[in-house]
């Protein structure tokens with residue numbers, strides 16, 4: 001099966017390729033080149049649907065299978081920040097490092113060394129003009145420092161429930177077992193089984 005990922009995030013692309021080892025996975029940039037979808041919706045689902053539909057339209061082939069991912073980390077003790085703004089927490093085009101620094105300073109402002117947090121992923125599939133969405137979550141806590149180099153984004157600050165290390169210090173094989181993206185993709189595969 002040929003799947004086109006409507007994402008520009010290298011960390012996500014690497015994970016999707018590992019989660020779909022038996023499929024032909026392309027990024028939209030390999031097909032239509034650089035293109036930016038404005039993420040102006042107020043939910044993960046809204047933005048995931050927008051990204052997948054806009055890229056599907058741009059590709060212009062009815063039979064294309066386009067998959068997008070809108071995701072982020074939510075910290076209840078920080079009024080649910082950064083949530084859908086995770087990619088631009090420290091400003092437009094902020095790097096992972098800058099976003100992590102902003103989250104660290106917000107935690108320090110509240111004297112929180114660690115606090116409950118969770119990741120959400122909404123995956124949207126567009127095929128034959130129809131759109132399908134699924135969600136996945138991963139629960140744990142964030143700490144006020146970065147530890148480890150594995151993963152991407154907020155992973156060096158996130159300790160999943162049941163572990164005492166950050167995802168920065170855990171191998172991908174562990175994250176893969178219960179990540180928000182893995183869970184959502186498991187459901188997405190079921191949708192594909194039904195619609196294809």
Ligand SMILES: O=P(O)(O)OP(=O)(O)OP(=O)(O)OC[C@H]1O[C@@H](n2cnc3c(O)ncnc32)[C@H](O)[C@@H]1O
Pocket residue numbers: 006007008009012039069070071072073086087088096099119151152153154155179181
């Ligand atoms: O929109 P696309 O092109 O897919 O790429 P993006 O990086 O902008 O992606 P989002 O808009 O969905 O924003 C997701 C943010 O949440 C972070 N994030 C999502 N999943 C993550 C994960 O598994 N581990 C660490 N950080 C994650 C990620 O680093 C981004 O800052």
Ligand SMILES: [Mg+2]
Pocket residue numbers: 039087
């Ligand atoms: Mg984005």
